[in-house]
Amino acid sequence: MSGGSSLLVPVEDSVTLRQTVAHAVGRARDADGAVTLHFVCPVSERPLGGEDSAVAGEAEELLDRVAVWADEDLGEEPTRVTVETAVVGADVYLFNPGDYADVLVAYARRNDVDTVVLDPEFNPLGMAPLLPPLERELEGAGLAVELAPVDRATRRGPLTRPAGLDQFALLFGSTFGFYLLIAGTLTPFNLATGAVTATIVAAVLRRISTQGSVELGQLAGRVARMVVYVPYLLWEIVKANVDIAKVVLHPRLPIDPAVVEFDAAVWSELPATTLANSITLTPGTLTVDVTQRHFTVHSLTKGARSDLLAGSLERAVRFVFYGRTAMRLPTPAERGETPDGSVDGAGTDEPEEVRSAVERVEVDADSGGGDE
Amino acid sequence: MTPTEIAVAVLIAGGVFFTFVAGVGLLRLPDVYTRTHSASKSDTLGAGLALAAVAVTFGADLPTVKAALLVLFMFVTNPTAAHAIARAAADQGIEPWTVDDDESGGGNE
Structure with missing residues (x-):
């Protein structure tokens, strides 16, 4: 719209949001020509009470805060940076990364945005990791995506854990046993398919389903006390x-x-x-x-x-x-x-x-x- | 009636009773939290008793093992689902109903 370039920054209340805003402002200021910074807050829940719902109110509040931070970072000198804020997605139910990408891409199209700056902690879905699929979707829509460099390491632990042979054996054993229990017979066919299934399950999931080392004595004690x-x-x-x-x-x-x-x-x-x-x-x-x-x-x-x-x-x-x-x-x-x-x-x-x-x-x- | 049949009948009757209580609770209780109590818990015992009747009917056989496994899975998944509903309600900011609400609001029943 302004002829210059535009940056889109999706915001959500996160520990690294302040740094992300600072990075986006710095990047906009260093660019040649006029830059418009768009801070948008996807409203991640279905608003219950129309437009005045608490969720939308919180989003507005967050955007006000972000605008204040951006002004602070821009300083007193006149710059060619314009800051705009918006709440998006309030009229649709955002459920998965694809939904988030859709509202962000629609906003980007409307406002001539070519680059998206993501906060590494941006994760309005709460539990499921949103960022990697969101990045893919945005890139698929022809936008450049970059992650803001922030100091704070993400607080989520890795999903997978180191796992060795004993985790494999435990998972294989329990899967195989369960398979045979459901099958009900020990025919060669069931034994073979069960072994193959258990191997695949144990190989794929051993890093996720087990936690820490397996101590058979402790495990047996727990199972006995569970009984x-x-x-x-x-x-x-x-x-x-x-x-x-x-x-x-x-x-x-x-x-x-x-x-x-x-x-x-x-x-x-x-x-x-x-x-x-x-x-x-x-x-x-x-x-x-x-x-x-x-x-x-x-x-x-x-x-x-x-x-x-x-x-x-x-x-x-x-x-x-x-x-x-x-x-x-x-x-x-x-x-x-x-x-x-x-x-x-x-x-x-x-x-x-x-x-x-x-x-x-x-x-x-x-x-x-x-x-x- | 053989003792097995009596046991099955008692278990089924218990299962029907608790499932019925779950339904009554769902209708009578005032808000989402209390209704979740009723819908998830009495139901667990109701279905558990019904599956116990299945196990008694089949005796020491494979279907019994499967029925036991079904009970086990239900005991893991049912509270998880109830918890998910309650937590979603809490996240939406729904305030739990209390006795005071009833006095000011004139009663629900």
């Missing part, structure tokens, strides 16, 4: 189901829902996942969110809440993953977690014996937490 845990969990489920059935069928519907937040005394991914799923399986409590050790749980009744904080499930999960010594840790209630969600001095002011017990288990957990 004890499952009937206990089943019994808890039945008991709680009867309670909930009473509440649901009661004419007055005596529910008292509330959200409880607490820090669970479990470490590493697999135990936390097991505990979260066990909490959800037990009727009356529903895990809403887990960040590291911090659990956000929605509970249906007061009884379910106090059961949760009495910590029998948490204790049982610790028993499965860390052995019997870890069972003696105090319950969430004893650690000072209260049902109304506030935490009286837990965390920083844990009593000394709790703290040392927690650290002991933490050391155990670090030595081989969560292989499977």
